[in-house]
Amino acid sequence: MSGFPLLLDVTARRVLVVGGGAVAARRAARLAEAAAAVDVVAQEASPQLRALGIPITEREFVDRDVDGAWLVFACTDEPEVNEAVARAAEQRGVFCVRADNAAGGTARTPAVVEQDGITVAITGGDDPGRSTALRDAIALALEVGDLPARPTRPPSHGSVALVGGGPGDPDLITVRGRRLVAAADVIVVDRLAPRGLLSTLPNDVEVVDCGKSAHRHNLTQDEINAVLVDRAHAGKRVVRLKGGDPFVFGRGGEELLACVAANVPVTVVPGLSSVLAAPAAATIPLTHRGVAADFTVVSGHLDPGRAPDTELDWAGLAAGPKTLVLLMGMERLESICARLVAHGRDAATPAAVVHRATLPGQRIVRAPLSKLADAARTADVGAPAVVIIGHVVDVLPALE
DSSP states (O other): OOOOOOOOOOTTOEEEEEOOSHHHHHHHHHHHHTTOEEEEEESSOOHHHHTTTOOEEESOOOGGGGTTOSEEEEOOSOHHHHHHHHHHHHHTTOEEEESSOGGGSSBOOOEEEEETTEEEEEOOTTOHHHHHHHHHHHHHHHHTTOSOOOOOSOOSSOEEEEEEOBSSOGGGSOHHHHHHHHHOSEEEEOTTSOGGGGGGSOTTSEEEEOOEETTEESSOHHHHHHHHHHHHHTTOEEEEEESBOTTSSSOHHHHHHHHHHTTOOEEEEOOOOHHHHHHHHTTOOSOBTTTBSOEEEEEOOOOTTSOHHHHSOHHHHHHSOSEEEEESOGGGHHHHHHHHHHTTOOTTOEEEEEESTTSTTOEEEEEEGGGHHHHHHHTTOOSSEEEEESGGGGTSOOOO
C-alpha cells in the first residue's frame, strides 16, 4: 500500500473500536491515552477492555455505529464482521483500520516509538512484524543515545544533571546517563569519567575538563560549582559527567547544594561505582556465603596533616569487616597495609589491587596483605586502582 502518513489529533473526537478481545483492548487503551472519545461495540468485552473504564455497548455491530466517528478500528475475530465495519466506514467517508487484513482497510496503524518528545511511526506495508522489529531497534538506539536525536532548539530553562559515568568503560554508563550526555549543551567532565563518549558529541558541545588527580586540580570544587550554575543560568543543558557514582567520593552532594542554592533545576543519575565494578571485573566477590557477609568502603586519600592513628578507626577496620575496599589508596598503600597489620589484621590475609578496572590495560595484582604494596610496586601498578582486602580475593578462580 502506498499512502500519505499523518499524525492524527484525536483529542475529544469520537473513535469507534469494534471488537472485545486483546487487540481491541490495546487499540482502545492507546486511543484513551491520546484523549480520544472512545466508543466500543462488542458482543462480549474482555476484562482488560472493561478495566479501561470507557463506554462499551455489548451487542452486534450495525452500520449506524459508524455515524459521527472520525476513525474506526475493526478488531473482531470474525473477518466478515470486520469487512462489514470497513464497508460501513467507506460508505460514510471515515477511515478504517482493519486488524485482521490491513489491505481491507483504508488506514494503517504504525509501530510507534515515543521518547523525550519524539514520535517515530514505522510501517512495513502489510507486514506488521517487520514494523515491530524496526521499531524495537529504533527504540533501543534512542534509549542509549546512538541516534542523532539531540534537541536543536534551546530549552525553556537551563538545568544540571549529575551523571555517574560508571567505572570507565563507556558501555557501563546507564542508559539514562548516556541519553543525557547525548542531549547536553555543556559537559563538565572528570578525569575518570568515560571520556570515550566525548568523541561522539557534536562540535558545538562545550566540554569543560575539570579532571582531578593527586596533587593536580584543573578546577577547584568552588570553580566547578560556579561553572555548573553559570552555564545553567545561561539556559544550557549541563551534564556533570563523573567517574563511578556522583555520591560515592564524588562530591556530588556539594554540587547539588550549589545548584539548589542558585535555583537551578538539578537531577542525579546514579552510576556503577568502582567499589562494585572493580572487584567484579577481577572476579572477586565482595561477599560470599561462608566467607564474607559484609564489606566496608573507605577512602585512602587522607589528609596528610592529620595524625595517622586519628584518620580512621584502624582497629575497627582491622577486626571488623570481612572485606575491606580502599579507593584512592595507592599513594599510601604501604602505610595503610602496615597499620591494618599493626592493629590485628592477619598479615597473610589475601589482598588485591585492580588497576584501570573495566578499561583496556586492566591489571590485577594479588598478594598477602603485608606484601601487597611491594607486589604493586614491582608490577609498576599505581592509580587509578581499587584495593580489596579479605579472603574473598581467593574465593573464585582468576580469569584475567
